[in-house]
Amino acid sequence: MQERRTDPDPLDELLDHLTRSTPLSRGEAHRVVLDVLAFYDETTEEWVRRRHRELQAKGLTNPAIFARISEELPHRAVAPPRLSLRQLRRLVYG
Structure with missing residues (x-):
């Protein structure tokens, strides 16, 4: 066998x-x-979009949302490259 x-x-x-x-x-x-x-x-793009929706649902404004996302990104398990606020907006709105 x-x-x-x-x-x-x-x-x-x-x-x-x-x-x-x-x-x-x-x-x-x-x-x-x-x-x-x-x-x-999740890709960086997926994470940014999801996080934007979550923070928006909590009533945060876009300036506060993008500042917070910018602070949170480097703390992900595999930190993506640093993204400017403009790049973050483009991920969400295209």
């Missing part, structure tokens, strides 16, 4: 850590990791 070879999940080390350090089961930890990865999978 030939042994089936399966490639290890690239997340195995992280999943092992999470199941050791939290009360999450392996399945729960896997779902959480996939959800976090999906959250950070």
Whole structure:
């Protein structure tokens, strides 16, 4: 009988850590990791547009929104290049 070879999940080390350090089961930890990865999978453009909508819904004005987005961008998991306020506006309005 030939042994089936399966490639290890690239997340195995992280999943092992999470199941050791939290009360999450392996399945729960896997779902959480996939959800976090999906959250950070947004492009800069998608993130800026989504963040603009969120802040606009809170009643902030565009000058305040673009200043805040400009401050928040460098703190994303993979920081994009610094964007000017004009570039931010163009991402939202084209």
